[in-house]
Amino acid sequence: MAETSTIRSSKPSSALLSAETMAKLERMELVSRKIFRGRMKGERRSKRKGQSVEFADFKNYVSGDDLRFIDWNLFARMDRLYLKIFLEEEDLHFYTIIDDSMSMDFGDPSKFFVAKQIAASLAYIGLCRGDRVSVSSFETSASPVVIRGKSSAHRLIGHLESLTCVASACTMSDSIKRFCVKNTGKGIVVLVTDLMNKTGYEAALRMLVAREMDIFLIHLLSPEELNPAAQGDLKLVDCEDGDQREVSISAGLLNRYQQTLAAFIEQAKSFCNKRSITYVPARSDQAADVLVNEYLRSKGLVR
Amino acid sequence: MNWISALGPWQWLMILAVPPAVLSLYFLKLKRTELAVPSTLLWRKTLEDVHVNSIWQRLRKNLLLYLQLLFLALLIFACLRPGWSGQSRVGERRIYIIDNSASMQATDVSPNRLDLAKKKVRELLSDTSADDVGMVIAFSDRADVRQGFTKDRNRLFSAVESIPTTSRGTDVSEALRAAAGLANPGRSSFDNLSDIMVADAVPATVYLLSDGAFGDLGDFEMGKLKIEYIPIGETKTNNLGILSFAVQRNEDKANKLEAFARITNRGDQKVDFTASLEFDGKLLDASAGSVEAGEEAGLLFELTDTDEGQLKLTLDYEDALAVDNVAYAAIRPLKQISVLLVTPGNNALETALQTPRVQQIASVQVESPTFLTDTKYIDATLNATFDLVIFDQCSPMQMPSSNTLFIGSVPPQVASPKPIEESKEDTKIVGWKFSEPKGPIFILDVNRSNSITQFLEMGAVEIVEARTVEPGESGTVLMTSSDGPVFGIAPRGPFQDAVLGFSIVQQTNEGSARNTNWWARRSFPVFVYSVVEYLGGGVTESSSPSVQPGWPIGLMLSSRFQDYRVVAPDGKTTDLIRGDESRYTFTKTDEMGIYQVFAKAVEKPVESFCVNLFSNRESDLAVADSVKMGYEKVAATNSIVQARQETWRWILLAGLLLLVIEWVVFNRRVFI
Numbered sequence: 001m002a003e004t005s006t007i008r009s010s011k012p013s014s015a016l017l018s019a020e021t022m023a024k025l026e027r028m029e030l031v032s033r034k035i036f037r038g039r040m041k042g043e044r045r046s047k048r049k050g051q052s053v054e055f056a057d058f059k060n061y062v063s064g065d066d067l068r069f070i071d072w073n074l075f076a077r078m079d080r081l082y083l084k085i086f087l088e089e090e091d092l093h094f095y096t097i098i099d100d101s102m103s104m105d106f107g108d109p110s111k112f113f114v115a116k117q118i119a120a121s122l123a124y125i126g127l128c129r130g131d132r133v134s135v136s137s138f139e140t141s142a143s144p145v146v147i148r149g150k151s152s153a154h155r156l157i158g159h160l161e162s163l164t165c166v167a168s169a170c171t172m173s174d175s176i177k178r179f180c181v182k183n184t185g186k187g188i189v190v191l192v193t194d195l196m197n198k199t200g201y202e203a204a205l206r207m208l209v210a211r212e213m214d215i216f217l218i219h220l221l222s223p224e225e226l227n228p229a230a231q232g233d234l235k236l237v238d239c240e241d242g243d244q245r246e247v248s249i250s251a252g253l254l255n256r257y258q259q260t261l262a263a264f265i266e267q268a269k270s271f272c273n274k275r276s277i278t279y280v281p282a283r284s285d286q287a288a289d290v291l292v293n294e295y296l297r298s299k300g301l302v303r
Numbered sequence: 304m305n306w307i308s309a310l311g312p313w314q315w316l317m318i319l320a321v322p323p324a325v326l327s328l329y330f331l332k333l334k335r336t337e338l339a340v341p342s343t344l345l346w347r348k349t350l351e352d353v354h355v356n357s358i359w360q361r362l363r364k365n366l367l368l369y370l371q372l373l374f375l376a377l378l379i380f381a382c383l384r385p386g387w388s389g390q391s392r393v394g395e396r397r398i399y400i401i402d403n404s405a406s407m408q409a410t411d412v413s414p415n416r417l418d419l420a421k422k423k424v425r426e427l428l429s430d431t432s433a434d435d436v437g438m439v440i441a442f443s444d445r446a447d448v449r450q451g452f453t454k455d456r457n458r459l460f461s462a463v464e465s466i467p468t469t470s471r472g473t474d475v476s477e478a479l480r481a482a483a484g485l486a487n488p489g490r491s492s493f494d495n496l497s498d499i500m501v502a503d504a505v506p507a508t509v510y511l512l513s514d515g516a517f518g519d520l521g522d523f524e525m526g527k528l529k530i531e532y533i534p535i536g537e538t539k540t541n542n543l544g545i546l547s548f549a550v551q552r553n554e555d556k557a558n559k560l561e562a563f564a565r566i567t568n569r570g571d572q573k574v575d576f577t578a579s580l581e582f583d584g585k586l587l588d589a590s591a592g593s594v595e596a597g598e599e600a601g602l603l604f605e606l607t608d609t610d611e612g613q614l615k616l617t618l619d620y621e622d623a624l625a626v627d628n629v630a631y632a633a634i635r636p637l638k639q640i641s642v643l644l645v646t647p648g649n650n651a652l653e654t655a656l657q658t659p660r661v662q663q664i665a666s667v668q669v670e671s672p673t674f675l676t677d678t679k680y681i682d683a684t685l686n687a688t689f690d691l692v693i694f695d696q697c698s699p700m701q702m703p704s705s706n707t708l709f710i711g712s713v714p715p716q717v718a719s720p721k722p723i724e725e726s727k728e729d730t731k732i733v734g735w736k737f738s739e740p741k742g743p744i745f746i747l748d749v750n751r752s753n754s755i756t757q758f759l760e761m762g763a764v765e766i767v768e769a770r771t772v773e774p775g776e777s778g779t780v781l782m783t784s785s786d787g788p789v790f791g792i793a794p795r796g797p798f799q800d801a802v803l804g805f806s807i808v809q810q811t812n813e814g815s816a817r818n819t820n821w822w823a824r825r826s827f828p829v830f831v832y833s834v835v836e837y838l839g840g841g842v843t844e845s846s847s848p849s850v851q852p853g854w855p856i857g858l859m860l861s862s863r864f865q866d867y868r869v870v871a872p873d874g875k876t877t878d879l880i881r882g883d884e885s886r887y888t889f890t891k892t893d894e895m896g897i898y899q900v901f902a903k904a905v906e907k908p909v910e911s912f913c914v915n916l917f918s919n920r921e922s923d924l925a926v927a928d929s930v931k932m933g934y935e936k937v938a939a940t941n942s943i944v945q946a947r948q949e950t951w952r953w954i955l956l957a958g959l960l961l962l963v964i965e966w967v968v969f970n971r972r973v974f975i
Contacts, residue, residue: 102341103341103342104341105341106340106341111341194341194342196341196342196344196345197344198342198344222341224340224341225341225345230338232336233335233336234335234336234337234338235335235336235337235338236338236339236340236343236346237337237338237339237340237343238340238342238343238344239339239340239341239342240342243343243347244343245343245346245347245350246335247346247350253349253350256349257345257346257349260345260348260349261345264345264348
């Protein structure tokens with residue numbers, strides 16, 4: 001009993017994305033509830049007017065306008081010069097931020113691995129659709145890897161695989177703050193985290209909300225957290241800050257834990273709902289492709 | 304409400320330590336298993352309400368703790384045995400009389416008879432109800448009340464346990480008298496049957512645990528005592544015992560000693576045995592013999608060139624009782640009493656001192672009265688060279704440091720009694736009264752109780768003239784004449800002075816004239832021999848005296864030394880207390896073996912004596928079927944008392960164990 005028992009998992013050896021999964025993902029598309037301005041020409045409608053097949057409006061010709069967009073048919077009928085304005089199609093900015101705190105390194109498979117799978121799946125969808133995909137962890141939020149194009153998928157996977165959980169002093173709000181400062185563009189943000197942050201997650205989410213991004217919060221919890229199987233008199237050690245809690249597990253205590261957990265989830269859900277953040281609860285023992293295929297589809301993130 | 308403790312002090316300490324231990328188990332941090340978790344965030348929130356205020360919070364709502372403490376409190380309360388005085392009744396009175404005489408050491412029952420008796424008493428005690436009062440008496444040849452009437456069973460138990468083994472004889476009457484006296488407290492006399500009972504006699508049951516090796520109790524009246532005789536031991540037990548062991552000098556052959564032993568066989572079959580004789584710890588002789596069942600046999604050892612030493616006779620035969628297979632005897636040194644006779648000339652006395660009997664025990668030095676002024680005499684008196692000084696018709700200036708006999712003369716004396724002088728050795732005698740010589744007289748009476756005069760026949764003795772001698776308050780008159788006492792003896796410090804009021808021979812101007820015809824009588828040499836033996840402190844027998852264990856022994860020791868000490872066989876030293884007439888009494892004779900008496904200044908022992916169990920009754924290990932109590936015969940209780948096996952302690956332990964298990968289970972619980 002002296003040695004520390006742990007539920008920390010060994011690193012999964014399976015690849016982040018299987019070929020089968022990738023095939024499925026290629027048919028999907030990221031959906032944003034908002035229309036953002038992109039940076040480059042892409043496949044997304046943009047708020048910007050530009051060149052695309054999608055008609056937007058007419059406007060009176062003023063000198064200096066591009067003659068190519070004059071609607072000659074209308075000129076013939078009305079004898080006045082009108083310009084046809086089309087909606088611009090631009091790329092979508094898709095950001096994935098993975099919580100890389102030590103608490104994510106639990107479960108079998110670990111929450112972090114599942115988080116990377118989710119991130120890889122979503123990013124791959126984005127890559128297939130020519131979106132601008134940015135993948136970062138809390139630690140690397142200031143310098144995210146930005147990838148475009150399906151051909152760069154291996155870079156994405158490679159980068160994700162290189163990410164590990166780190167015991168850093170950097171909190172969630174610090175990371176998000178840096179992220180917001182560095183990434184001025186708007187787009188979809190998918191935050192994969194367990195929200196197990198003692199300083200709170202509210203400030204971080206508020207910052208993202210302020211950036212007017214389309215935010216998805218994937219709240220990833222392991223079965224150990226959802227249904228603790230611990231028994232007896234234990235000294236619980238927090239793997240992040242070493243905080244120790246002595247508990248004598250009893251039925252009453254476990255009931256109280258479930259109540260606390262439910263309250264915690266409910267609180268996060270209601271915080272997100274109030275701020276138009278899509279809250280997606282997830283379990284780490286659930287397959288990532290199922291989550292992406294079925295669950296995120298129902299939540300409207302993918303199509 | 305009164306309280307009787309059911310537990311001993313140690314047991315109390317243990318049981319009182321349990322509640323704090325239980326509490327501390329709740330308080331103290333357990334050695335908890337460490338478990339790493341992703342985050343204690345949720346646990347912290349869960350536990351917040353538990354850790355709100357204080358450590359007492361932990362005990363809040365802990366039903367198990369309260370139940371456990373309640374259980375313990377009830378348990379302790381029960382152990383206090385609460386009760387009410389007033390309505391309490393005294394149950395039966397039970398008196399346990401346990402034999403611890405020598406025969407109870409027999410090992411025919413396991414482990415031995417005394418331990419079996421103790422075990423049976425314990426069983427009997429366990430069977431009594433809480434109201435019963437009990438008393439424990441141990442007896443050998445005397446009774447020893449180990450515990451008076453009490454309800455406290457623990458004290459009775461410990462009293463029974465503390466009964467020691469002895470090598471003494473058996474006499475139950477004293478124990479029964481003690482039991483009867485304590486059981487029937489109203490009676491003040493046992494002899495006077497008309498004595499009015501001032502209180503009601505309370506009937507009592509006497510449990511007599513013995514092998515029955517005691518005689519009939521004569522007219523002992525049981526009264527309200529109900530006697531249950533519980534025999535201890537087997538009815539048929541083989542035992543070989545030494546009944547006597549003595550050493551004598553061979554009258555015919557000088558320097559030869561004979562050791563004689565008498566062996567008894569109390570078994571029911573003939574026994575062949577060997578006996579080994581050790582002299583000062585070395586094997587000297589061995590002898591084989593055989594004894595028929597119920598018979599006795601003698602053993603004779605001839606010892607040569609053994610001057611003095613210790614003899615130990617051991618029977619090399621395994622039987623139930625070991626203590627009677629060993630006997631001790633000590634050969635006394637041939638010690639000569641040194642006698643100084645100061646006389647101007649007395650043929651009769653000198654002849655009487657030269658008889659072979661006297662010569663065997665004493666060396667006599669004869670000097671004329673001028674010797675009294677010689678420095679040799681003064682040196683000799685100061686150094687206590689002589690055991691006895693006989694002053695015939697003369698008197699010293701100062702009394703010598705030895706016993707004295709004055710014949711026809713008056714010792715130097717102080718007229719008026721002085722207060723006790725500081726110097727130990729008195730140089731003058733005090734308290735004597737002498738008259739002027741008158742005559743003729745004849746002897747009327749002789750003191751038969753004194754060793755000097757006990758064998759004297761003075762009927763036909765004629766005495767021309769004599770002075771009366773009154774030896775004072777502490778003295779004894781040994782001879783009374785028609786005029787009054789003429790021979791007396793009185794102590795002077797550690798010494799004794801005897802004064803004979805008439806001389807044997809009177810020195811006159813015409814030469815010596817006979818004052819009496821005693822010298823021609825047969826009683827005169829007897830008198831001289833007795834004086835030498837008694838006043839010389841002589842030890843005349845070659846074998847040391849022997850007593851039974853526990854009996855007192857009187858020792859006649861030379862007055863030359865002031866202090867004596869006795870070294871017991873186990874090495875314990877006891878100072879001797881001087882009794883009357885320079886007789887020393889020694890009582891601590893429980894240990895069997897040879898005791899040596901040492902004078903303070905002398906390295907060699909001056910005397911020795913033996914303690915031996917020479918008892919036919921103790922050697923007889925057959926257990927009596929019944930004992931006779933006065934006019935009643937008490938048969939053995941053949942129905943052995945049903946032993947009550949105490950289990951409440953085990954149940955108590957089981958309860959405590961259950962408590963522990965419950966605690967563990969409760970704390971390991973998950974789904975309760």
